Amino acid sequence: MLKTNLFGIDFKNPVFLAAGIMGETGSALKRMGKNGAGAVCTKSIGLEKKMGHNNPTMVEVEGGFLNAMGLPNPGINEYVGEIEEIRDDLKKMGVKIIGSIYGKDSNEFSKVAETISPFVDVIELNISCPHAGGFYGAQIGQNPDLSHSVVSAVKDCVNKQPVMAKLTPNVADIKEIAKSVEDAGADGIVAINTLGPGMVIDIETKKPILGNKFGGMSGKAIKPIAIKNVYDIYSAVELPIIGVGGITMGLDAIEFMLAGASAVQVGTGVYYRGYDIFDKICEEMEQFLIEKNIKLKDIVGGAHE
Structure with missing residues (x-):
């Protein structure tokens, strides 16, 4: 009932693991696959090893989290070993692999993409991290020409x-x-990355809590913003959209699809409902479709009618 085809690839369901959550190791990705994810997305990987920002890197706030990880990763040459170890197991489960990558310019992105390409089914370009600094992330994605x-x-x-x-x-x-990346040949769009950046200050120490001082907002509170962005993108381009931002329930995924998403990614929702959130969301989506006597493809973009 939830089988989805994107880019000519069959996914067993449209509920994927988002980048940056449980993607540090191959075993973590495999665990998410076992718990029902239709695809798992790696953490964002760069050309060289990066330590990331100092702790604390995450703080819970009302409605979600602020995080400033700083894109920590072992570098692409080491990380592909993690993917290679679990690739066959995920294939047996029918779980696809999305490789999230970042770089400071098109040359770095290309080098990382070339290395990771044989190990993943789809490549996701992180041109949107709001706290990466150093000409990474949103400093690229806020510029249509650089994007x-x-x-x-x-x-x-x-x-x-x-x-x-x-x-x-x-x-x-x-x-x-969105139009710029479509014109450049993108096959799909993921929307959105974290909102912000934002800050939380400890009133006792009079200092920002995060080691980086500021970070990106994720969680339930950003869902209305993510929905609006997906809605706008759907009206502007012909590309499939993967919606992400504040999804914890099956009805959240349905709402994203009505806005125009063909699939969704779940990130901090894992914190609220556990590792098996993917199975739970799929079950809730199926129940909705049965009750309404409709098919999944019939709801995509339904809010635009």
Whole structure:
């Protein structure tokens, strides 16, 4: 009932693990696959090893979390070993792998993409992290020309492999960025990355709590913003959209699809409902479809009618 085809690839369901959550190791990705995810997304991986920001890197706030991880990762050459170890197991489970990558320019993105390409089914370009600094993340994704350059370079590098651009909501007009990556050859769009950046101050120490001082907002509170961004993107481009931001229930996923998403990613929702949140969301979606006597494909973009 939930089988979904994107980019010519069959996914057993449209509920995926988002980048940055339980993607540090191959075993963590495998665990999410066992708990019902239709696809698992790696943490964002760069060309070289990166330590990330100092602790604390996450703080819970009303309605979600602020996080400032700083893109910590072992570097692409080491990380592909993690994927290789679990790739066959995930294939047996019918779980696809999305490789999230980042770089400071189109050249770095291309090098990482070329290395990870043989190990993943889809590549996701992180051009949207709001706290990465150093010309990474949102500093690229807030500029339509830089976004175009990165997508175009990666598509040239990996040939026919599907490439998705993950967009930031922290722009004046997300439709402009969406059109730019579509023109550059992107096969899909992921929307949205965390909102912000934001800050929390400890009133006793009079200092920001996060080691980086500020971070990106995720969780339930950002869902209405994510829904609006997906709605706008759907009206502007012809690409499939993966909706992400505040999804914890099956009805949240349905709402994203009505806005225009063909699939969704779940991140901090794992904290609220556990590792088996993917199974739970799928069951809730199926129940909704049965009660309404409709098919999944019939609801995508339904709010635009």
